[in-house]
Amino acid sequence: KAGVTQTPRYLIKTRGQQVTLSCSPISGHRSVSWYQQTPGQGLQFLFEYFSETQRNKGNFPGRFSGRQFSNSRSEMNVSTLELGDSALYLCASSSQGGPYNEQFFGPGTRLTVL
Amino acid sequence: SQQGEEDPQALSIQEGENATMNCSYKTSINNLQWYRQNSGRGLVHLILIRSNEREKHSGRLRVTLDTSKKSSSLLITASRAADTASYFCAPFINAGNMLTFGGGTRLMVKP
Numbered sequence: 001k002a003g004v005t006q007t008p009r010y011l012i013k014t015r016g017q018q019v020t021l022s023c024s025p026i027s028g029h030r031s032v033s034w035y036q037q038t039p040g041q042g043l044q045f046l047f048e049y050f051s052e053t054q055r056n057k058g059n060f061p062g063r064f065s066g067r068q069f070s071n072s073r074s075e076m077n078v079s080t081l082e083l084g085d086s087a088l089y090l091c092a093s094s095s096q097g098g099p100y101n102e103q104f105f106g107p108g109t110r111l112t113v114l
Numbered sequence: 115s116q117q118g119e120e121d122p123q124a125l126s127i128q129e130g131e132n133a134t135m136n137c138s139y140k141t142s143i144n145n146l147q148w149y150r151q152n153s154g155r156g157l158v159h160l161i162l163i164r165s166n167e168r169e170k171h172s173g174r175l176r177v178t179l180d181t182s183k184k185s186s187s188l189l190i191t192a193s194r195a196a197d198t199a200s201y202f203c204a205p206f207i208n209a210g211n212m213l214t215f216g217g218g219t220r221l222m223v224k225p
Contacts, residue, residue: 004156033213043157043202043215056212090156099144099206100164103213105156 002027004093004106012112018079021109023091025072029104031055031097032074034066037088037108046089049074050097078111086113118146118203118216126222133190135219137203138183146179146186147204147213157202160188195225 005024013019025032033056034046045058049068066076072093078085088110092103121136139146145164149157163170163179163186170177176189190197200218207214 035215042217045212045214048212056210058212092157099211100162102159102162103157104159105149107156 004091004104006089006091006106006109008109009107010110010112012114013081014114015081015083017081018077019081019111020075020077021089021091021111023074023076023093023106025074025091025093026104029093029095030072031094031101032068032072033092033094033097033103034074034076035090035092036060037090038084038086043090046076048097055097081113083113085111087111118205118214120201120203120216120219122219123217124220124222126224127193129193129195129223129225131193131223133193133197133221133223135188135201135203135221137186137188137205137216139186139203139205139207139214139216140184141205142208143181143205144208144211145206146177147206148175148177148186148188149202149204149215151200151202151218153199160201190221193221193223195223197221197223 031050033048037043048056068074088108090108092105094101118139147162148160174191179186202218
C-alpha cells in the first residue's frame with residue numbers, strides 16, 4: 001500500500017495570507033489526524049477527522065480548520081497567517097483512529113511564514 | 115500542552131552500546147506509544163504499551179511502563195548508526211481521548 005502523502009512538501013507564505021495543506025491517507029484508513037511541530041512547542045495535536053466528521057480537536061485558535069472528504073482525503077486550512085505558524089505540519093492516518101490503532105505519519109509540509 | 119517529557123533531551127553513544135530514554139507524563143492514560151523521527155521527517159510508530167502492561171519487547175526495543183509513577187522507558191539494545199534519530203513518547207491521554215507527544219530525545223549513535 002502507498003503511504004500517507006502530503007502536499008505540498010514546502011510552502012512559503014507571508015503574514016496575513018491563508019494556506020491549505022492536503023493529506024491523502026493510506027487506502028482504507030478512515031481517520032486522519034493533524035499535528036503541528038515547532039522547535040519551541042514540540043508536537044501538538046490539531047484535530048482528528050473520521051468519516052468526514054471532526055471527532056477531536058486540540059487547543060488551537062479558530063484560524064486553524066480542516067475537513068475530510070468522502071474518500072478520506074483531508075485538508076487543513078490556516079487563515080490570517082502569523083509568524084508563529086511557521087512549522088512542520090504532519091498528518092497521520094489510521095484505520096479507525098482511537099487509542100489502539102497505530103498512526104502512520106506522512107512526511108509533513110514545512111510551512112514558512114515571512 | 116505537552117503531556118510527556120523525555121529525559122535526557124540528547125544522548126550520544128557508541129555503536130553497540132545500549133540507549134535508554136525515559137518519559138514522564140502527567141495524567142491518566144489509555145496507552146503509551148513510542149515514535150521515531152529522522153531529521154524533521156514523518157514519525158514512525160515503534161511500539162505501543164497498554165496501561166495494564168508493564169513491559170513489552172519488539173526486536174531490539176524494550177519498553178516499560180509504571181503507571182503508579184507515570185513513567186515509561188525505552189531501551190534500544192546493541193545500537194546501530196541507523197538508530198540515530200529523535201525518539202518521542204506519546205501518551206494517549208484519557209481526558210481528550212488524544213495522542214500527545216513529549217519533547218523528544220535526540221539520539222546520536224556514533225559508528
